[in-house]
Amino acid sequence: MAIDIEKPTDAPLLKIEHLKKHFGNQLVLDDVNLAINKGEIMCIIGQSGGGKSVVLKHIIGLMIPDGGRITLEGEEISSPTKKPSDFDKVRKRLGMLFQGAALFDSKNVGENITFPLREHTKYSDEQIQAIVVEALEMVGLQKGFQQKMPSELSGGMRSRVGLARALVMKPEIMLYDEPTSALDPIMTDKINELILSLRDKLHMTSLVVTHDMASAYRIADTIAMISEGKIIFSGTPAEIRASRNPYIQQFIRGQRKLHYAVSAAADEGAAFSQHVDVNELKQRLTSGKRIFSRRADDPNRQDTLTGLLSANQFNEVLEEELERSARDAEPLALVICDIDRLKALSDIHGTEFGDMALVEMGKRLSKCIRGSDHAARLESDTFALILTKTDPGNIMKTVDRIRQRVIDVVLRTQKGENIRVTVSCGIALASETVSEADTLVHNAREACAAAKNNGRNRVELHAP
């Protein structure tokens, strides 16, 4: 986004603190905390029915909270003791675009836009007409649209008219309730453009509720994610992409895999930590559980030993990343890392040593990669890394750096010997000819085998 954003002042324009709301027995908002700065575009994302729209309705006074408060420039506008009539003054500073625009269908476009103007201002007919034409132009509609009835308009046009209706009152903060949910991709893009242009032209602060991640990435300065009535994440689009929280990752990659996230989250938080404590592992080992070389029971779950992605998850993530790299024309590299002579080592020093080596390796690999990359454990001693946005020219150096950091650890056996564990890595690059996941994995494995044949503890790039 090539837009200069005015540096936010210290105090946020709009602040939501500990917002709580029940509908009957159902707790919709548990503890919502948000702060929006002036001129900022914030997107609230989350599952349908997760209470995103409810937050907006509290800000504009359509609902009264059961707990918590909302302040605008430090002044309290909403709390359990406020009445709906207290909002009359505040609403002049706020505008809202509803899902499906909520145009008054007994009035034509012109009347829809002029209705609030005629009732709240003392402008003459000519002035009102000029304002309406200006507002319509701003949303990209011609003057002739004024005579049309809402039923004659397409979804995108309705949204624009709804936006024009809110804009004529010159709000400081615009609230959008799923502005693009029912629109085709081209219209979605136009509405997103509009939201951005309003920020540029009028320096408007916007709060957008959406579940369309593409739109959120495009327009948001900040993305807040709401789940089970709480804000579980708030940060820039880059930060959310880099988040390790499996629930967030599943959401931003597509909702179909949400069940992993839920089951992973239920796993006593272990799934979030991405690596397992060695001491804890030792305890588990002494209690008689052998987990070396054991495949995860449920292939959908994360790898229990190392906390990395399991083989099944890896396949899905790889396919998605391949799709994305093809779409965005970004480079993608797959690295297969194999621990050298692990079987021999565990035969000599015991299976506990083998487990320890695996855990340590998983821990180091997950530390070496960036937020947008992925690490997985494929088989007993084979790991895979998906590196996105890595310059193919420097890939050898990058992976070699990872190899050096990985082997820079000395494990102590039960007998007190110090052993250095090494890895062999094979790299395969995705290209137009190599765009299938299977081919890519095959190529990387070949490269890895070549590294082993060429003396181990080295990196090889698959030659196309």
Added chain:
Amino acid sequence: MIALRFVMRCGDLFFGMVDGCAVFLIHLARISALLLATLQRLPLLFKNISLSFEQMYSIGVESLPLVTVIAVFIGATTVTQAVYQFSGFVPLKYLGLAVCKTLITEIGPVFTSMVVAQRVATSIGAEIGSMKINEQLDAMTCLNLDSVRYLFVPKTVACVIMLPILVIWSECIAFISSILTVLFSVHVTLFVYISGLKLLFNPFDLIVGVAKTSVFGAIIALTGCHFGLEAKGGAEGVGEATTKAVMASCLLILVFDFLIALYVF
């Protein structure tokens, strides 16, 4: 065992009735609150008088064809029935008297109001209900536009003013139709029938008969608005709202008609 079941059934029925009464009272309270809110905004009526005129047109003028057809049959049927009931017992010079009294006190006002209720309460219920479902009411609130002032007041005022006018029109038509029926199918001269109409004619009956339809008008508009506001869910919710609006407005019209008959006449 059977006795126990019987007792349980009775218990269920009793609590069901209590529940129903409670729901009815809650609705009544909310409709009263709506009436109060409407009365509060009445002084602002003239600022947007055009909205009321629009409603008067759609509620009053557009109901005319329906009301006219109904009135024709009301007049004709009343005469025919009266003749049948009188035959052999009551002299036909009292035919006019019977028709006049029934038409201006009950059948004219109540029948017309019920017919208008079925047309208007459904349309108000459906309109407000779909505005609620499509968030248009919320949109109005967000634009600081008071839905009571801009939607409910014009509709209520239009109903209160237009219903008596419709009733007067309907009674005129009913009388003309009754006269035509007498001329063509009953062996009574026009002179005897008309003098019967004038016999014991009390202007008070006519005035109260017409005036009470203003109350019915308010009932129609307010129940329509109330059940529209209660609409939930999608199209099904709107359908339910319209059904409830018609049922409640017809019921309340009959209840209030009884109360007026009890205390005014």
